[in-house]
Amino acid sequence: MKSRSTVLILAVLVLLGGSLGYVLHARQRGGGPQLVAAEASFTLEQPGLYYRDTATGRVARSPGGVPDGPSCARFYAAGDRALCLRALPGTPARTEAVVYDRRFTELRRVTVPGIPNRARVSPSGQVLSWTTFAVGDSYAAGRFSTRTSVLDLRTGYLIKSVEEIPLTIGDTRYHAADINYWGVNFAADDNRFYATVSTGGRTHLVEGDLKAWSARTLRENVECPSLSPDGTRIAFKKKVSADPVAPWRLYVLDLADLREHPLAETRSVDDQAAWLDDSTLAYALPAHGSKATDVWSTPADGSGTPSLVLPGASSPVTVPPASPASY
Template sequence: MRWLRRHRVAAGIVAMVLVVLGGGGYVFWTSATGRAGEAVSAMPGDLLFIDQSDGRDVVQRVPLADPGGPRQDTAERCQRVYAAGGTTVCLRLAGPGPSYEVAVLGADGRVLRTLGLAGIPNRARVSASGQVVSWTSFVTGDSYAVPGGFSTRTGVLDLRTGTLIESLEDFSTTVAGEPLLAADRNYWGVTVAADDRTFYATVSSQNRTWLVKGDLLDRTMREVRPGPECPSLSPDGTKVAYKKRLGRFGQWELAVLDLTTRHEQVLPGTVGIDDQAAWLDDTRLAYAQVPGDGRKSSVFAVRADGSAPPELLVADASSPVPMR
């Protein structure tokens, strides 16, 4: 009987702990996904970004002409955000656990569609027209190469037709003239051209990566060159920026490839970047970087021709988006 009483007491304590933890998780989720005060719409000429100063992941805006000026909250909280052509994609918390979702918002801020996200938010993009939305997440326990490791999952949504591509792994990929069929292939970092059909992305397999050019209608991809990751097309479609490693196992740095001349320009001062850069215009790029000295991520701007080192654009921020 004494053992039974002790067992009941222990069970009661465990139950109370679970209730407290569950309630705490619910409070955390609801506070993290609640509206961030007054809704302030971003306007052309603004820079949109995620505030990193307090852990709430509030999407903020600031005039690009005065990035050091007062920052204003929008109504969204996201782990990754991008906007173009009146469409915004927000990778955000969807519930305790935590679980995540892709939220696609229209120009008026209303949610057009939500989709469950397979893993942890990583990359997000919207085509210039606002019609094609893409995203990438890290998925744990889904690696063929390392049991219990992680892989990437990349999806694409065409708002014109409602067509959902749940994974680029269903596409046919050609590398060095041969079909890439390895089970460990991963795709991430999509950027879509002005025709809303052509795109660039990263594919990896057997510890190698390639920049690939794809066709969303034919569902095909082919190698452009080895090494680049997280591509970003310039607004005029003539250049693609990406991160690449210094040596096989070195740090990443930012580079720009001229798609006509095939000249690659490495951008000085960008060593350590781990982001999909965004074009502020046809001559400048913005990206987030963690300094590595205990400070939080900040957004930097750099000239695409490599003529000057990066400059701090917005402190304690990530996921920069120029509003055009």
């Protein structure tokens, strides 16, 4: 039983890039992560690179670097909205998903089971998605599973689990108890989305349609997709090794012909990469000698070399100037 528990913990740490360890450490201290609100002067109205400061758990902006934003385990922003995932103290594990406007006024708060894993906001800011890591599903036989939700701010409707969406693999409508979705992100129309689905020991890139309530697979071995700002490419992590500690490499897929190419980053990246612009990707990697992570960047065309962007950081996202309608 002890060896089985050890294997489970290692598998979870690989999937989450250490976020579970953070939550367990907080619980062992007899509490949980402090839920800190943003300072009144901290907003998204200044353009820049926003990120989570790993030392404090709070959101900061570069240039500037003062972590005066809210405390988050995962963070993302787009349009005029921001999404913050927080790991709540206690057991069973729960996540609080908080939606903010550009001034970090809270708009919506949802509590879901599981540990924070992925967060995304559509380009308009009107549709949001988050993924949590959960254990205990009967089909999982003691292994992990994910829960992915979608919130439409236009209607207020919350899809608690996209696992319910009809899935087509190849040309066949597919049914299975072990279907898991994660890493949902949206196209500019607030309807089409891309995500990873896992079933039968395989991962697939899926393209989904919220209005038609359907999803279909495009290809195998794609995890944590991230759609480029121009909507033509997807960055993703691909499993290229059987090494459980370092199995992935970052790739970019051209949606027009489904051709892919590896990026210059050869280290194993366990993150959903973020597009800083149409030609550059950013992602978190473990910092040497600590439990923190650093944010690195690399060209999306596979050229060049990786560059350190932000030490002690995670959840990078570029926030452009606010539109006049947001004031």
